Amino acid sequence: MTKHWLIIGAAGGIGKALVRTLLAQGNKVSAISRQSSHTDNQQQQGLHWYQLASAEQPEAADVLAAIFSDKVDAVVLCHGWLHGMGMQPEKSIRQLNRAAMQQSLEINLIQPALYLQQLLPLLQKQQNVKIAILSAKVGSITDNQLGGWYSYRMAKAALNMLVKCSSIELARYNKEATLISLHPGTTDSELSAPFQKNLPEGQLRSAAETALRLIQVITELRAAQTGALINWDGSPLPY
Structure with a gap:
């Protein structure tokens, strides 16, 4: 059965792969990104691509309302930033600087938070809707045994706390909704490119492989999992 997916942050490596894979499976896809996509995807039947710099743009509410005029079955937020503009993950607290912290919080937390703020009233009315916010295993406090990457x-x-709080609020209005943090695994993308050299064999997956795995996990989500941090294979991760 054809499903309607909303992919936010669709111009990134995982976002693009999700769009391609979902379309190839015969789904309808609404995609949002900061830049317009110049790929062949835009010409495919079943795809509507919207350009929004952020959820704070005045037209964001109208775009989301138009998307949700047709029932939405699943939403994936794909925001992520680890390095760039001369900044790399910190190995020591001595390397912390305001610019890197602000950039990381802006993209990894604030942007998805503002989209969730806009989405929650719309999600309250969607039957059996599943929402996944791409997070990271390194965001687990319990699992952190190495430090660094402050x-x-x-x-x-x-971000995981944002998802937990939002899932509790959403459940008050929509018992069937499932909202999770989702660790995609190590994916061959610009985000991971500088850190792939010493990875164990088999850990690095292509964006297409990651997309297939994430679609399966999201499709199989149950409302009882709402608020959880979920691994790429569907297993729970500790906060």
Whole structure:
């Protein structure tokens, strides 16, 4: 059966792969990204692509209302930033700087938070809707045995709290909704590119492989899992 998926942050490596894979499976896809996509995807039947710099744009509410005029079955938020603009993950607290922390919080936490703010009233009316916010295993406080990567870890840990709080609020209005944090695994993308050299064999997956795994996990979500941090294979991860 054809499903309607909303992919936010659709121009990134995982976002693009999700769009391609979902379309190939015969689904309807609404995609939102900061930049317009110049790929062949835009010409495919079943795809509507919207350009929004952020959820704070005045037209964001109208775009989301138009998307949700047709029942939405699943939503994936794909925001993520680890390095760039001369900044790398910190190995020591001595390397912390305001610019890197602000950039990480802006993309990994604030942008998805503002989209969730806009989405929650719409999600309250969607039967059996499933929402996944791409997070990271390194955002788990319990699992952290190595330290380092301060800005990224802090932002993803905060994102997990955002998802937990939002899932509780959403459940008050929609008992069938499932809202989770989802760790996609190590994916061959710009985000992971500088850190792939010493990965164990088999840990790095292509964006297409990641997309297939995440679609399966999201499709199989149950309302009892709402608020959880879920691994790429569907297993629970500790906060």
